[in-house]
Amino acid sequence: MGFTYSSEDSLAAVRMPTGQSILIDPSSRLGESCIEVIEGVARVYCPCEETEGMTLAFLQKGDQIRADRLCSEGVCVEALTPLCFKTQNESTSSTGFDAVNEWTLQLLRIRHLGSAEQRLQALLALLVNRLGRRCGDWCDLPFRLTHERIGELIGSTRVTSTRLISRLRSADLLNVPAGEPILRLAPVLIETAPLAA
Incomplete structure (x- = not known):
């Protein structure tokens, strides 16, 4: 599994071609920062050796990942289509909806x-x-x-x-x-x- 390692400081707006993955630095989990998909479709997966790239979610335009809810190993974002995402200091979603948690629940239901x-x-x-x-x-x-x-x-x-x-x-x-x-x-x-x- 090949990916580019990145820290929050270098992530203002990131464009990725289809098939590329990026590891979101687990040390960027400070505060209420989040990652928002601007365009494209992404697969979010766990980089942990034990889980072998387990898929956590699929995200599209407007979906967000709260950086303070990542696992200790961080999280990888794979571009399934040409992808653009950005980081921001706070989540713009005030509804409490968490796209990653929702996808993980749906994928778990399917597995059963x-x-x-x-x-x-x-x-x-x-x-x-x-x-x-x-x-x-x-x-x-x-x-x-x-x-x-x-x-x-x-x-x-x-x-x-x-x-x-x-x-x-x-x-x-x-x-x-x-x-x-x-x-x-x-x-x-x-x-x-x-x-x-």
């Missing part, structure tokens, strides 16, 4: 579904409902995840997630357009998912 098929369908529905959009006959997700990452998110192996994705593709429920960094999912897959909101 009975079968890998259910977990995959619930994960895809969650991602599309929160980060995607309906485009004609398909629902588009603006990024792709590796089969290994999907396996991590649903609590299965890469081989199992590859097999399940192949079934969805064969049933015309999932499409991976060549040359485009998106996933297309059939609306029926999203609408019938377990835990659908």
